[in-house]
Amino acid sequence: MSPRPPLPPFTEQTARQKVQAAEDAWNTRDPERVALAYTQDTRWRNRDVFLRGRPQVVEFLRAKWERELDYRLRKELWAWTADRISVRFEYEWHDAGGAWWRSYGNEQWEFAADGLMRRRYASINDVRIAAGDLRLPGHDHGRPTS
Known part of the structure; x- marks a missing residue:
């Protein structure tokens, strides 16, 4: 696979670019596209789930977005x-x-020299909210936009 810029070593500017690229990709809710940012043997902890390798990441994300509808990040x-x-x-x-x-x-991320993420460790908490309390772009007063 070809390198995925920006590449380490990161500066503040390139770290911000990497974060924005991740946000943009995850908001597509496309498991295959998102998984391309990770090494083939990537290691994840997401809450209490431990994953290894891109195929497990794709499977995990597919199930996530079937459960978490109209996701905005x-x-x-x-x-x-x-x-x-x-x-x-x-x-x-x-x-x-x-x-x-x-x-x-x-999340804590660690990158390989080619700019792919080799480790992702996420700790997450959920809070129930009223539809009127939505504040992220892409939601319209609690009515899904997609």
């Missing part, structure tokens, strides 16, 4: 080093019963 750079980035994030979604949620969390 915002990520924010928290800190960075030469090959690591830490972000805080929040996302909004609703379940099949129509209940809306806002999920808050932190």
Whole structure:
């Protein structure tokens, strides 16, 4: 696979670019596209789920977005080093019963020299919200836009 810029070592500017690229990709809700940002043998912890490899990531994301409907995400750079980035994030979604949620969390990322993420560790908490409390772009007063 070809390199995925920006590449480490990161500066503040390139770390911000990497975070924005991740936010943009995740908001597509396309598991195959999102998985291309990770190494073939990537290692993940997402809440209490441990994954290894792109195929498991794709399967996980497919199930996630079947459950978390009208998902909208915002990520924010928290800190960075030469090959690591830490972000805080929040996302909004609703379940099949129509209940809306806002999920808050932190992720720790580690990158390979080619710019692919080899490790992603996420801690996430969910808070139930009223549809009128939605605040992320892409939601229209609790009515899904997609």
